[in-house]
Amino acid sequence: MLFAISMAHRLSKKLSEVRKTKGLEYLRPDGKTQVTVEYEKDIPKRIETILISNQYEKDTNVEKMRNNIIDKVVKKLYHMNTLIGIQKYILIQQKDLL
Numbered sequence: 001m002l003f004a005i006s007m008a009h010r011l012s013k014k015l016s017e018v019r020k021t022k023g024l025e026y027l028r029p030d031g032k033t034q035v036t037v038e039y040e041k042d043i044p045k046r047i048e049t050i051l052i053s054n055q056y057e058k059d060t061n062v063e064k065m066r067n068n069i070i071d072k073v074v075k076k077l078y079h080m081n082t083l084i085g086i087q088k089y090i091l092i093q094q095k096d097l098l
Contacts, residue, residue: 003044007035007077011052014073023072026065028055050074 011033019027031054038045052069 004035004037007037007047008033010077011035011050011073014077015052015054015069018072024065024068026057026060028057030055047078 012031015027015031015033016029018024019029019031031052033053034049034051035047036049036051038048052073054069056065
């Protein structure tokens with residue numbers, strides 16, 4: 001399980017970095033990540049699901065946001081061979097609460 005936790009922490013850090021450097025200016029500070037990994041004999045076999053939940057500004061194009069997060073956050077961290085086994089990208093939409 002350490003692999004999944006490590007990957008989720010790396011996603012959170014990259015998400016925050018991209019938001020702070022204005023790469024995804026519509027994202028707000030409150031974000032969460034979760035990575036589900038399939039193990040075989042206690043060895044990570046593949047990443048099954050990547051879940052990212054983040055607040056964003058009103059009037060944000062959600063499909064564009066989803067694609068940008070996958071391109072600028074997820075794919076920057078994981079080698080494409082690792083991403084081939086991913087069955088689900090889940091982006092939970094949290095509109096800005098203000």
